[in-house]
Amino acid sequence: MADGLCALGRTAALVRGEELAPDPGSDRLVWLASGAAKLVARPPASNLAAPPPGGQVLAFHFAGDLVSVLRQKDGDFRLVALTACDLVIFPSDAFLDAAQGDPAVLRSVLTRSLQALHRSRTRMMQLGHKSAAARIADFLVSMAERLAGCTTGTCAFALPMSRRDIGDSLGLTIETVSRQLTELREAGLVETEGRSGVSLTDVGALARIAGRTGEPKN
Amino acid sequence: MADGLCALGRTAALVRGEELAPDPGSDRLVWLASGAAKLVARPPASNLAAPPPGGQVLAFHFAGDLVSVLRQKDGDFRLVALTACDLVIFPSDAFLDAAQGDPAVLRSVLTRSLQALHRSRTRMMQLGHKSAAARIADFLVSMAERLAGCTTGTCAFALPMSRRDIGDSLGLTIETVSRQLTELREAGLVETEGRSGVSLTDVGALARIAGRTGEPKN
DNA sequence: CGATCAATTGACTTAGCTCAAAGCATGTGG
DNA sequence: CCACATGCTTTGAGCTAAGTCAATTGATCG
Known part of the structure; x- marks a missing residue:
């Protein structure tokens, strides 16, 4: 990745069980430099302790993965560390604005997200019929x-x-x-x-x- | 979308029940101009008539949607028309090469695919726990x-x-x-x-x- | 108008969930 | 360094939602 982009990123470290502080302001792209984490969807924050502590796990991510943590009206996605993690956090908008100058980066991100989509669909198949x-x-x-x-x-x-x-x-x-x-x-x-x-x-x-x-x- | 890109696209029309001819050569991006279609995953072509005729339905798509039809080792994804359809087919590689010159397009495609990923994840949640x-x-x-x-x-x-x-x-x-x-x-x-x-x-x-x-x- | 195939309904079976009770790791304090 | 406590994991018994098998109804189309 181009160095210019890295300037946009904020680095962070999480310990086991810690959760990436939610940012209601914007969607984010998170690069997992090391460690393992789970992406969970927290339900509409309605019932306080009804669902399993942590909510539904959408995906697991490991060192090297680029995760998109979307914010949505009905309770957002959260990234929770399974082991100690190092990560780099990009605000989605700013990242894309900057990447606009570097089509290669944009394309790489696109390819990654198409892969993620593919994995997600494959997974969907599993959940539905297996x-x-x-x-x-x-x-x-x-x-x-x-x-x-x-x-x-x-x-x-x-x-x-x-x-x-x-x-x-x-x-x-x-x-x-x-x-x-x-x-x-x-x-x-x-x-x-x-x-x-x-x-x-x-x-x-x-x-x-x-x-x-x-x-x-x- | 820029006109230059359209030159890359091949148009096609499908009648009800017809299936987009698979292209084992490359992944494709398909723009659904009109009609409705389903994206199905065909199992590894192993058993001839065991699974339901058509296989697992991964998603439904309607006029205006941009669908990514991936090819994978183990039997690929297929787009089947639910009603008469008009569509424009882009080879994924060529499309991205061309789009590299126009970051705005690339970004739009990226945004769409992140949305699709989001929909897919939400759906996954449904399938898993509902x-x-x-x-x-x-x-x-x-x-x-x-x-x-x-x-x-x-x-x-x-x-x-x-x-x-x-x-x-x-x-x-x-x-x-x-x-x-x-x-x-x-x-x-x-x-x-x-x-x-x-x-x-x-x-x-x-x-x-x-x-x-x-x-x-x- | 009848043939055909999709959709509905019914009876029964079963995979996986719920509730409940041990068994073991892992980590803490003596 | 070992004993103990906590909470993850395993195992058991019973229940229920959804699947399977089978028969009927109803819609579409030639």
Whole structure:
């Protein structure tokens, strides 16, 4: 990225569990320099403690990701740190104004957002039509790829998010998440170590389950 | 949009049910000049007739929308006409190359895609955590807004898509869609006329149902 | 006017949620 | 360094919303 742009950015550091201070004034683009975070949508701030603490998880983001944190009438999106994070915050408008002078940057951002859209749509497909087993398998495969750069065979890594976060992002309860993990463990596809450690013994098999376990519903 | 860009576009017309010829060569941006269409994701072309004819519906699009039709390894996205359509097709790469000269256009496209991402995320939230009733209500409210420009009070319009399409886009079966409509009809919130006609007697009430019927699950 | 296919309705099954009770990590204080 | 406390995670039992299977009704179109 051009240096000129960086002048617009404000840097910040978050500790585990901390939340990016909301800015009701403008949409923002946030560059995640290091760490892991979740993007949550907080409901209309109506009921005080009814929904799960934190609301619905829309996406997980890791070092290198560019996240767009929109503000909307009905309670906005919030970025919450899963681990200690370093980030650079750009006001969306100003960033785009500046980028207007540098089409290459603009294009890069566009490409990224089209990718994000694609991921979001793919995810939508999962949520709409997949069984719990398929969602969990897909989640694991996706994390293996993003956290360990592993796309096949065997791999191990640490999940930075809790079971609750996983459930919230997949539209499942923590109990269901746990039960599905147990089932995968019994099937010999997954091993767990403490709360966050997982090792996948056959990413390919998981991908297959993610693809069509419940077999074509609907 | 700048005229220069239009030179890149290829125009096409589709009749009801027709599908935009897939182009395995490149991603495309499609401008929907008139008509209505659905964006479907076809599964990996594995099983020949197992999934519902047409696959999962990712989104509906109407006159004026700019749709990005990505190609992906595992079976691509396809645009299928719900009514007769006129459209302009741009190869994604060429379009962006050309637009590089005109930051304003690039920015407009970026803004659109960020909006699409936002819609997709909002939708994801629906799919993940809402009851069938909430999904149907949300669908109706959303269609009222997009098809009839109506955001409150009473309004009537014709749905260009079948119950199956609705179900596929909401992650529900056609039976459930039908049952939910019946329930709304009995509640006096919706009236139906033939296969496609609907009239909403209280958009606000539907929006409320869409917001939190099942009450905070998970 | 009849054929065909979409939509509705009904009976039954089941995946996943809810409520409830242990089991273990992780981290804190002695 | 170990014991304890907290709260995440796992497991169990039962319930409910939505899916499946199947039959009927109704709309559209040739």
